[in-house]
Amino acid sequence: MIKETINKLHSELPATVKLVAVSKFHPFEAIEEAYQAGQKVFGESRPQELLAKVKRLEEVRVAKGDPDYMSDIEWHFIGHLQTNKLKMVLPYASLIQSVDSVRLLEAINNWGRANNKVLNVLLECFISSDETKQGFSRQEVLDLVSGESRYDFIHISGVMGMATYTDDEQVIRSDFRRLKEISDMIQDRVGECNNLSSDCREISMGMSDDYPIAIELGSTMIRVGSMIFGERNY
Numbered sequence: 001m002i003k004e005t006i007n008k009l010h011s012e013l014p015a016t017v018k019l020v021a022v023s024k025f026h027p028f029e030a031i032e033e034a035y036q037a038g039q040k041v042f043g044e045s046r047p048q049e050l051l052a053k054v055k056r057l058e059e060v061r062v063a064k065g066d067p068d069y070m071s072d073i074e075w076h077f078i079g080h081l082q083t084n085k086l087k088m089v090l091p092y093a094s095l096i097q098s099v100d101s102v103r104l105l106e107a108i109n110n111w112g113r114a115n116n117k118v119l120n121v122l123l124e125c126f127i128s129s130d131e132t133k134q135g136f137s138r139q140e141v142l143d144l145v146s147g148e149s150r151y152d153f154i155h156i157s158g159v160m161g162m163a164t165y166t167d168d169e170q171v172i173r174s175d176f177r178r179l180k181e182i183s184d185m186i187q188d189r190v191g192e193c194n195n196l197s198s199d200c201r202e203i204s205m206g207m208s209d210d211y212p213i214a215i216e217l218g219s220t221m222i223r224v225g226s227m228i229f230g231e232r233n234y
Contacts, residue, residue, distance in 0.1 A: 002030060003037040005228050010038060013222075017215055020076050020204070022225030024049060028056045030229050035070055043097070043223055045079025047088035054092045078160075078223060080134065083107040090119060097160045097204050097223075100124040100134045102144070105151060112153025120157045122204055127178045128164040129171065135161065141182055145189045158202025158220070159183050163210060172210050176217040179205050183218070 009019055022043040023031045031042055031053065044050040054075070061069045077093040081104060089096070090111055099105055099121045112119050123144065126135035136144070145156070159182055163175035183203045190200060206214025208227035215222065 001230070002033045002228060006034055006037040006039050009224065009228075014215065016220060018221045020078070020221060020223045021228050022078065022207075022223050023053075023229065024079070024225065026225075026229045028053050028060075031073075032060075032070070034228065035073060039228075040072055041074045041076060043076045043078040043225070044093075045077070045098075047077075047081070047085040050075060050077060050092065051088045086111045090115075090117070095120045095122065095157060097122045098124045100136065102140075105144075105154060109151040109153050118153050118155055120155050122158050122160040122202060123156060125159050125161045125179055125182050127161040127175045127182075129175075130164055133162060138178075138182055138185070142185065145186050156186075156200055158200055158204065159186065160202075160204035162207075163205070163214075169213065172213055173217065176205055176214050176219070179203060180218040 006021070013019060018041060019039065020041045020043045021034050021039050023034070024043065024045040034042070044053065057070060057073070061067050075093045076095045076097055077089050078097045080100070081089060081096065081098060083104060086107060090108065096108065096119060099108065105121070108119050108121065123141055124135040125141060126133055126137055141159070159179055161175070161179040163172045166172065180203060183201070186200060202220050203218055204221040204223065205219045206212075206222040208224050211219070211222040211224060
């Protein structure tokens with residue numbers, strides 16, 4: 001099932017859209033199967049689980065006697081990240097999709113400075129009607145990308161958001177349009193902020209149930225889990 005679904009998604013997705021296979025709560029063996037089907041990017045939401053899978057891959061490489069096995073795998077962190085868990089994530093994730101506060105931005109920047117590493121991040125934006133969701137408001141994003149940069153070890157690669165959990169397609173469309181508008185606003189300020197460059201165009205929106213709508217409305221990155229791996233293995 002995993003291989004067939006991966007092949008189907010890769011054949012159907014526009015070249016401008018990257019597939020992030022959300023592997024959280026699923027075993028390393030499922031990731032390995034998806035990788036062998038051609039999937040390279042995986043999304044994890046818990047620091048301990050990400051670290052465990054990174055270590056497991058290291059063990060597999062040793063067992064196979066092949067240090068380059070799955071060497072082009074790419075880890076994205078997509079869950080809420082606490083500042084005391086940065087060392088479990090930042091050395092390994094190529095993109096932190098879920099930066100949802102100035103406090104977290106500052107902590108990531110400080111870690112980057114201490115470790116001489118520039119971190120790629122997406123600004124998680126609050127776009128849904130669900131008040132329990134987290135993220136920057138439109139004005140907070142505007143404040144971040146206006147004026148002189150304070151974050152020398154952060155590269156803002158774009159935005160991320162989650163639509164309202166609902167069957168109402170119009171609500172979902174409205175949420176996704178809101179994120180696209182924030183992305184457009186950021187584009188207008190490229191050159192004004194040191195953290196922004198012309199490649200700050202990622203729009204991570206759309207999951208298993210709503211990714212076709214997200215792509216229609218401008219998504220460049222979709223996060224698909226249950227459609228690929230089945231129900232979560234808690």
